[in-house]
Amino acid sequence: MILIKEVEIYSPDYIGKKDLLVAGTKIIAIEDKIEIKDIDCEIINSNGLKLTPGFIDAHVHIAGAGGEGGPATRTPELQLSQLIEGGVTTVIGCLGTDGMTRNIESVLMKVKALREEGVSAWMYTGAYQVPTPTLMGDVGRDIALIEEIIGVGEIAISDHRSSFPSTNELIRLTEHARVGGMLGNKAGIVNIHMGDAKNPFQPIIDAVEKSELNYKQFFPTHCNRNDYIFEDAKEYGKKGWIDITTSSYPYFPQYEIKPSKALKILLESGVPLENITFTSDANGSLPDFDLKTGELLRLEMGLPKANLTEVIDAVKEENLPFEKVLKVVTENPATILKLKNKGKIEVGKDADILLFDENYDILHIIANGEFLKKDNKILKKGAYEK
Numbered sequence: 001m002i003l004i005k006e007v008e009i010y011s012p013d014y015i016g017k018k019d020l021l022v023a024g025t026k027i028i029a030i031e032d033k034i035e036i037k038d039i040d041c042e043i044i045n046s047n048g049l050k051l052t053p054g055f056i057d058a059h060v061h062i063a064g065a066g067g068e069g070g071p072a073t074r075t076p077e078l079q080l081s082q083l084i085e086g087g088v089t090t091v092i093g094c095l096g097t098d099g100m101t102r103n104i105e106s107v108l109m110k111v112k113a114l115r116e117e118g119v120s121a122w123m124y125t126g127a128y129q130v131p132t133p134t135l136m137g138d139v140g141r142d143i144a145l146i147e148e149i150i151g152v153g154e155i156a157i158s159d160h161r162s163s164f165p166s167t168n169e170l171i172r173l174t175e176h177a178r179v180g181g182m183l184g185n186k187a188g189i190v191n192i193h194m195g196d197a198k199n200p201f202q203p204i205i206d207a208v209e210k211s212e213l214n215y216k217q218f219f220p221t222h223c224n225r226n227d228y229i230f231e232d233a234k235e236y237g238k239k240g241w242i243d244i245t246t247s248s249y250p251y252f253p254q255y256e257i258k259p260s261k262a263l264k265i266l267l268e269s270g271v272p273l274e275n276i277t278f279t280s281d282a283n284g285s286l287p288d289f290d291l292k293t294g295e296l297l298r299l300e301m302g303l304p305k306a307n308l309t310e311v312i313d314a315v316k317e318e319n320l321p322f323e324k325v326l327k328v329v330t331e332n333p334a335t336i337l338k339l340k341n342k343g344k345i346e347v348g349k350d351a352d353i354l355l356f357d358e359n360y361d362i363l364h365i366i367a368n369g370e371f372l373k374k375d376n377k378i379l380k381k382g383a384y385e386k
């Protein structure tokens, strides 16, 4: 048991200064005062720390990705410490550009590895390409039958690396994901990689208009990658989800909208807060192509802590309230991805908890009831980390 005393709780909505009790993997009580006697219980006197849900990062290339600059540019697998640095207690893995030499099996094994190491993890089946690689021959079967798989993605559209699925192909893929989600009681969502082509949302709009699908079946990411997609996102975000990629900033400041600023502008444009998420795109390669020749200019790699950096910047630089900003990395992705026990500080939810000091540094991290970081010291390392 862990008892956290007199802590400012952001559920993410601010609910006041309270005591919070963890037993096993769950939050079991939140009260004005909790006294524990005669039971073995660790007590944290918080002295006014801010307590929030652990962050959810819904788009991470956990088993590595990239390779657009040749074999030597394949990115490595994610390490546990990278999640801890970013306060991430739940991660969703995806394959990415390379659905040709990498596979779904290795993403699934990495999900299992991360779970063994103490965090929560799920994944999307598929890759950029359509037809997309799967484990069992169809995205619907993967989603319905494999516990770790909650959707499909990232499927690339409006990008020079996309296989340019036709409207019918996109509808069929999304319907299969949706039905797989219904059968497996999961989100069955289609995570969409948005590229640099003009009118980038058009393939989704066409698919919705020519089918019975809803906009919220699609979860488009990289919506801040250039000024024209961002312009379109201000309208699209009124009916569908808008995911902002955080780790590519500041590598491409000439094209990208800084995520903390993007959040503020989207809210001012009338996009509902609950439609907006941040994901890091960590361990994805960040290739910079010459827009005229298509030649690769350079490559960078993202990290999970980019979400944390941008959340803090949104509070400190854009003056957005902490409790609102938190939603884009907690409650909103949990709702979109139907992760019922995640994203909120409530009795009965999983004990995924961050404790911030007054400078917004994370002093303690609890994932599934276990400390990953305590008194500013990382307690757990991945298998081959020093």
Ligand SMILES: [Zn+2]
Pocket: 154, 193, 194, 222
């Ligand atoms: Zn992508």
